[in-house]
């Protein structure tokens with residue numbers, strides 16, 4: 001618990017995580033400008049050609065107000081994971097390079113406890129950024145896309161936030177594992193970008209060509225973040241997201257602690 | 266005198282067939298200052314890492330009581346500071362990490378002695394080399410430290426700060442803290458240490 005709270009303190013005070021908080025707020029505004037433009041200036045047919053599902057198009061063209069705006073904005077969470085991953089990459093690599101990992105180890109009960117505390121702190125940081133983004137989007141919605149704040153929509157948005165929290169937490173634990181294995185700042189940063197940008201429309205096209213898109217969507221953690229753009233989530237898909245997220249967390253922790261236990265520091 | 270740390274027949278090499286440490290045994294008593302001497306690459310830092318538990322695949326036994334391990338201080342292989350935090354936040358971070366609930370504070374006397382207080386708001390990465398070393402010392406050493414593993418503690422310190430640190434370490438040892446330290450300056454070791462241990466260069470890979 002001591003290492004976890006110290007790491008949380010670090011995420012509050014460090015320059016790069018403060019930068020990530022600022023970028024998140026700016027990002028929420030940029031998404032609003034983009035969605036505003038798309039909903040008014042681009043035709044529905046064009047959006048469908050671009051590969052958006054039909055219900056997402058109707059959501060954007062007809063229902064972009066109130067809590068529904070927040071739900072649409074949350075479909076961009078995958079990109080938010082770049083600023084969220086930034087401080088994690090930098091903290092881990094500089095801990096190994098500088099030797100600050102040793103303070104954390106000396107003060108931990110065991111290496112396993114040390115790894116889990118640090119990994120969970122990274123996960124919590126991602127979730128806090130997600131909620132900052134959600135609240136910023138709500139604010140934007142209240143100012144620019146007002147009207148239509150209904151209670152039933154609120155329930156859906158909260159459910160999306162909850163599911164995304166689980167997936168974001170899992171993503172950050174997975175990222176932590178990768179960075180802890182690599183330990184090199186530039187390489188980890190490149191991997192972070194690849195993990196996320198590989199799933200931009202261009203590559204999704206490739207997945208379509210290879211007919212593996214559905215497969216990828218259901219196993220790849222970054223895709224899970226965008227799956228939620230669908231406003232009506234079925235109980236089945238909610239459960240499967242929870243399950244997949246938990247599996248990612250468990251596997252990341254198991255692999256990470258196994259490696260960390262044997263590492264010479 | 267109470268034994269704080271006992272190492273028996275420690276052997277270790279990072280790679281197979283390239284032994285770094287060969288059958289090292291040593292004992293450190295309470296309040297004793299022991300110096301480690303040896304050329305570059307002889308394995309002084311490696312030995313400290315083994316004692317602190319950072320390397321676990323060695324042969325031989327290390328015996329250090331749990332209570333001592335909980336209050337271990339170590340500065341090994343350069344000055345470790347959280348680069349993107351300010352000096353004050355670095356010290357706060359260490360306090361938060363401490364295992365005892367009431368929070369183990371860095372030693373305020375040492376902070377004053379090394380004149381670090383005026384840099385509290387400065388980012389650690391922007392400190393000079395010597396000041397980074399001072400910060401690392403303040404982060405490692407705290408009031409309850411029972412055993413301190415110090416690798417080149419005087420690295421980068423100006424003569425004035427060095428003299429103060431020497432005096433401080435002597436005082437702490439008198440009140441019961443044990444110290445194992447390395448230095449390339451013989452004079453420093455002879456001045457400060459009760460005992461000197463020489464580590465011989467055993468093996469180094471031939472190019």
Ligand SMILES: Nc1ncnc2c1ncn2[C@@H]1O[C@H](COP(=O)(O)OP(=O)(O)OP(=O)(O)O)[C@@H](O)[C@H]1O
Pocket residue numbers: 264279280285303304305306307308309310311312469
């Ligand atoms: N992580 C590592 N992997 C492989 N070899 C290493 C590693 N760290 C150190 N070594 C090797 O182990 C040997 C001992 O290194 P160590 O750092 O313990 O020496 P030292 O006595 O502290 O030297 P110095 O006086 O220069 O600080 C060196 O030959 C070094 O190259």
Ligand SMILES: [Mg+2]
Pocket residue numbers: 309310311342416
């Ligand atoms: Mg050394």
